[in-house]
Amino acid sequence: MGRIARKTSTPDLGILGARLLFGLQGELFRRGAELGFGDLKPKHGAVLAYLDENGIGQNELTRLAGRNKQTIGAILDELERLGYLTRVPDPADRRARLIMPTGRGLEWMRVSDGIVEDIERRHAEMVGTEEYAAFLRTLKTITGSSQEIH
Amino acid sequence: MGRIARKTSTPDLGILGARLLFGLQGELFRRGAELGFGDLKPKHGAVLAYLDENGIGQNELTRLAGRNKQTIGAILDELERLGYLTRVPDPADRRARLIMPTGRGLEWMRVSDGIVEDIERRHAEMVGTEEYAAFLRTLKTITGSSQEIH
DNA sequence: CTACGATAGTCCAAAAGTTGGACTATCAAC
DNA sequence: GTTGATAGTCCAACTTTTGGACTATCGTAG
Numbered sequence: 067m068g069r070i071a072r073k074t075s076t077p078d079l080g081i082l083g084a085r086l087l088f089g090l091q092g093e094l095f096r097r098g099a100e101l102g103f104g105d106l107k108p109k110h111g112a113v114l115a116y117l118d119e120n121g122i123g124q125n126e127l128t129r130l131a132g133r134n135k136q137t138i139g140a141i142l143d144e145l146e147r148l149g150y151l152t153r154v155p156d157p158a159d160r161r162a163r164l165i166m167p168t169g170r171g172l173e174w175m176r177v178s179d180g181i182v183e184d185i186e187r188r189h190a191e192m193v194g195t196e197e198y199a200a201f202l203r204t205l206k207t208i209t210g211s212s213q214e215i216h
Numbered sequence: 217m218g219r220i221a222r223k224t225s226t227p228d229l230g231i232l233g234a235r236l237l238f239g240l241q242g243e244l245f246r247r248g249a250e251l252g253f254g255d256l257k258p259k260h261g262a263v264l265a266y267l268d269e270n271g272i273g274q275n276e277l278t279r280l281a282g283r284n285k286q287t288i289g290a291i292l293d294e295l296e297r298l299g300y301l302t303r304v305p306d307p308a309d310r311r312a313r314l315i316m317p318t319g320r321g322l323e324w325m326r327v328s329d330g331i332v333e334d335i336e337r338r339h340a341e342m343v344g345t346e347e348y349a350a351f352l353r354t355l356k357t358i359t360g361s362s363q364e365i366h
Numbered sequence: 367c368t369a370c371g372a373t374a375g376t377c378c379a380a381a382a383g384t385t386g387g388a389c390t391a392t393c394a395a396c
Numbered sequence: 397g398t399t400g401a402t403a404g405t406c407c408a409a410c411t412t413t414t415g416g417a418c419t420a421t422c423g424t425a426g
Contacts, residue, residue, distance in 0.1 A: 077356070078332050080244065081265055083237035085359035088282065090230050109412085115231055125374060132238065135375070137413060161374040161421045182228050189358040201354040204347055206227070208339045209235040259383085275403060285404070287384060311392045311403040 090185060097181050103174055105148050113141045114150075117175055121164035123156065150174060240335060247331050253324055255298050263291045264300075267325055271314035273306065300324060 077085075091108045098106055106114070112131040116122060128138045142165065145151050150171040156162035167175060190198040227235075241258045248256055256264070262281040266272060278288045292315065295301050300321040306312035317325060340348040 078265070078329075079336055079352075080237065080240050080261065080332065082352075082355050082359055083233060083240055086355065087230065087233035087237050089359060090233055094230065111230065115228070123374085134414070136377090136415090139376070140412080156374095159374080159422070161419095163375075179228075182230060186229055193354050193357050197350065197354055200347065201351055201358075202229075202232075204343050204351040205232050205236065205355075207343050208351075209232055209239060273403085284385070286386090286406090289405070290383080306403095309393070309403075311390095313404075 090182070093185060094178060094181050098174070098177060101177055103177065106150075106174065110141060110145060113138060113145060114174065114178065117151065117165065117167045117171060119167065119172065119175075121154070121166045123162055124153070124165055125162070127165060145171075240332070243335060244328060244331050248324070248327060251327055253327065256300075256324065260291060260295060263288065263295060264324065264328065267301065267315065267317045267321060269317065269322065269325075271304070271316045273312055274303070274315055275312070277315060295321075 091111060094111070095103075095106060095108055098104075112133060113127060116127050116130045124138065124142065125135075127142075128135055131138055142151070142153065146153065149168055151165055151167050153163040154166055156164045186198070192198075193201070241261060244261070245253075245256060245258055248254075262283060263277060266277050266280045274288065274292065275285075277292075278285055281288055292301070292303070296303065299318055301315050301317050303313040304316050306314045336348070339351075342348075343351070
């Protein structure tokens with residue numbers, strides 16, 4: 067059995083991770099587009115995933131998204147232009163700006179949370195609720211996201 | 217609790233997928249660089265992951281990698297220049313070329329398989345062998361890769 | 367209160383990566 | 397042997413990412 071056949075039947079963790087991410091991303095933005103959010107593309111995801119109703123600092127966003135400042139800055143420019151968010155001065159720090167979702171931004175947050183929930187529900191149906199819950203727990207643990215759920 | 221706090225303690229599936237993929241990718245190429253493969257970058261991963269000792273068609277590679285022809289073509293050019301693979305004529309189809317790893321390509325395949333195995337071993341230790349095996353099974357199922365392991 | 371190094375964010379220009387379209391060669395089926 | 401599909405390349409436009417320098421503000425230590 068060649069490596070390719072092996073990889074096709076038992077893909078390594080990297081391939082599985084890529085499928086998980088790109089599969090989810092593809093469905094999210096495809097279904098989003100059908101619901102009137104055709105102006106959003108996967109690259110916006112890095113920012114959209116961390117929007118917060120109460121605002122989030124651009125720097126924190128940059129850290130969470132794992133990209134550099136000017137990349138995030140450019141995506142923010144675009145999302146601001148598209149009407150998903152605004153940058154308001156941070157009252158606590160005059161260098162900083164707070165990223166606030168607009169009404170449309172909030173709408174997208176609801177829509178995207180709903181789509182992701184729906185995808186997760188489908189997965190849970192496919193493998194069983196308990197098994198899916200265990201899967202999620204393990205995934206959180208190995209990605210180092212299991213910490214303190216207070 | 218704001219969305220950001222929620223997302224930090226219980227990240228959604230997209231965020232987890234991104235962490236899984238980029239975490240693995242980062243460690244793979246960082247450790248690879250320490251072992252003398254510093255000329256390989258994450259973007260080569262899409263191609264490297266599917267190299268086969270017995271050769272693989274460029275088109276099949278393109279399909280598996282989920283990018284378009286010229287993107288894969290460009291990555292192949294680069295990996296060929298770096299000495300990881302060669303393109304040989306496909307004896308069965310004179311339009312086609314077979315991508316064959318060179319000695320160095322084979323070396324990388326061994327090294328990267330080893331690093332990934334090591335990462336997986338670490339995960340298994342962290343959550344338990346059985347739980348990790350179940351995790352992998354579920355991940356394969358929900359990414360649609362559970363089919364026929366003959 | 368002033369000086370300091372660190373941090374938030376922007377600007378610009380270069381580099382890198384991706385995409386679309388047209389093109390050649392070959393294939394497989396009729 | 398014509399025809400429609402497929403393998404792959406080339407080129408030029410476009411988009412994204414990066415590096416470096418820069419301004420403003422912050423927080424701390426004198």
